[in-house]
Amino acid sequence: ALPRPPAGVLSRDRGKKKASMSTATLHAIGPLDGRYRGRLDAVSAHFSEYAYIKHRVEVEVEYFICLLRMSPPLPQLASMSPPSDSLIAKLRGIYTEFTDEDAAWVKQTEFKGGAPGGPPLATNHDVKAVEYFLKHKMTQMSSTAGLESLLQVKEFIHFGLTSQDVNNTCYPLMIMRFWRSIYMPKLAHIVTTLDCFSRQWAEIPLLARTHGQPASPTRMGKELMVFVHRLKAQMELLDAVPHCAKFGGATGNMNAHRVAYGDRDWISFANAFVDGLGLQRYQVTTQIEHYDNMAALFDACKRINTILIDLCRDIWTYISQGLFKQKTKAGEIGSSAMPHKVNPIDFENAEGNFGLANAIFGHLSEKLPISRLQRDLTDSTVTRNIGIPFGHTIVSFDALLKGLNKLKIDEKSIRADVDSHWEVTAEAIQTILRREAVDGAYELLKEETRGEVVTEQSIANFINKLEGHATIKLSPGVIGELRAITPSNYTGFFEPGPEVEAWVGSKISKKTAPGIEAAVAECRKGLVGCFDY
Template identity: 50%
Template sequence: MNLSPLQAISPVDGRYRNTTQDLAQYFSEYGLIKYRVFVEIEYFIALCDINLPGLTAFDKANYNKLREVYLNFGETDAQEIKDTEKVTNHDVKAVEYFIKKKFDDLGFPDFKEFIHFGLTSQDINNTAIPYTFKLALNEVYYPKISSLIEKLKELATAWKDVPLLAHTHGQPASPTKLGKEFLVFAERLEIQLNSLKTIPNNAKFGGATGNFNAHHIAYPATNWVDFSNNFVNNTLGLNRAQHTTQIEHYDQFAAQCDALKRINNIIIDLDRDIWTYISKNYFKQKIKEGEVGSSAMPHKVNPIDFENAEGNAGLANALFEFFAAKLPISRLQRDLTDSTVLRNVGVPMAHTVISISSTLKGLNKILLNEEVITADLENNWAVVAEAIQTILRREAYPNPYEALKDLTRTNQKITADTMAVFIDGLKISAALKEELKQITPYNYTGVF
């Protein structure tokens, strides 16, 4: 049966396939198999490059033929490996047998026992998986999150001069600028993104228990640590952990999960703030002909993009948190619990990409409702009390905070006229009274 998005169990491969399909080449079963083949081929080439005894007769002019094995790798090849796995009941061994058959086809049968030489399956898994994770970050995630940051900066520039009533503890507070509020999120995301980029993509490469036992017993004169450092760090572009068990310890991957979770938390915070601004009618949403906002209430245009983004970021974070807590723990030199967990690495990445895409979609639909924003400022003249009492403090006026508290905590509505009457009743100079009267909810917005 050919599976369609309608038949997928997970929505990341079903409902959201168009959004997540770029991740499939890295995190699907096909992707994992392909990059296992890639690591095995490049490892064989690296052994040839050091003129390992037994490989000196291999013609290096044939490197391109070897690399074509993974460069031209297709679904038919992956299926062949899966069919072999049904017999071997071991996925990496099936990859080894596939490459050995290719060596026969290419006329290199005398060298095929150097495929997977001295390695355990985790030398392949713990390089192929961080390699695909690195590719997914560089080619899908980083461009996506950068687009979100750029959109926030774009809106910050467009609305940099729009005064906005702030709310602390859910109550009207000292006004701010709408553009600055978007810069808050852009800055937070940039800081955490830069932090994520500093975490190395760690890999393990050292044989069955991390000591190069098989390598060393066969070729004791070869410096296998230097060889592996060069192969992992330079050929694969990863960071080889120096002292490991059979598996990579996943501490750096856990740090990446935590960093991705922090970024998602910022996105959730952004989504909730925009959702709240929409509920206050500070923003309207662009209406697309034919779209329905509510199945029952014709007048509604629900903020579904921000709600969708929040839900998907939450799902991603649940898995990122689990990965960070589980993967660094393994019994003695290795147990198999990490194997099935790592097959799900693409799931939180997919939910994260959905969340970013939905947030961007929502931000592209919001429209400023300046009439409501202005009315809210006009209805909350009490917020300039902070400004007035601060200037009175500057002038050593007695008990200014208490005077403003008595004024603003009565049941009367505070208006421009109320504030003017209060100022006129103060025993201060005419010039100071005029200075205080210049303060409004529209201009008391600080330095941003």
């Protein structure tokens, strides 16, 4: 029997989060498989070595089933064509019931050889090892009554294909499934949280700061809604990026298929096969896909992360200004030296991991579309790291959500901050004066306020001077308008717009929407009572 692989190497990680770190995670080189491993089971299920091998097996099996379903059947497959539902179920069971031991068989065949029923020597080729695994499985299955013919047709596993037909179908499949089931729902959770906060705090005035200096007041709800709108726009762009596969033989022309069965429409066959997996097929390629759409997806994810870095820094700043407080948890420590500290560590953690993810997303989108002539191998080692930026992104998403759910707005401090900066009413006053055709209105306010400590009284004194001015004639109504202006009520327009559910229904594709809608509903349940403080 093959030895069970070390925990965390090929594990499916289907169990619950582990309470303590295993030896494997303690010795991991990077934090995704070490410190953060317990948080990333869902990412591992899509991007681990185990997941990659399993997806390869799935693609090979589904391709073989499509060959069996060809009509009229290929002569060599006629005895099993069309395949029975029972045969299809047994073939699909190879990947739906794929085990750690199966993955270990493949790895042993690749690196060492001598796996039971496999070649005695190492293949040193990962896809060929998968092919041998499937032939081994079919040999085992052929001993079952009614499946004897599998032994004669097993050479149609990987028939006419090159490794990249498998790999360049696996990766978009892995990404698409992760993207729909994990990435977009988690991002929607963040957007929904921000949207709820924005509506809850829609009327709370906020002193804006441009260049770090006091500027025209805004509202806390509106500033958070800025991020909601930015994220929605990028999610729409991301949703529009097609998930594409390359499936066309050694140099993209289906040479082997044509030379073997020149009378068949292999282009339509390949299109139907890839479409059946939920992907789109590139029609003209070299040996590998050109990765242009995948690069677009990585760039879109990078932009989303950049927006969220901006959010993290803004909230970090609001916390440092005392406008937000953070809910504390018994037993947690903020500083090893300063007992009073409640640091914004979740936002800092999110920012740091977003940055790491973006560095790798950037390399992926820059490198993958470039390959010498019809193909070099540089994409192979790079694509094996596709899960890394998504792992860092999910760590960031979770940290950001944790931080958002710990926020308590300090409305008293926010209003005190706004009301202590009467200089910001200067814009309002000079705009009304310009409306009334007062010559040099801007300059009047500049002389009165620039570089000066401006108070409610000094503004009142300025308006009193205008009221009794010898040459500036303002009606009592205009004077009343000026006196009514305060920092807290000079906040402009803000309409939150449609809620997240309406946006999903109108802007997000039907294939992506269900996961997002479920996440939005879950988020709303979790937010019940979060403003009770």
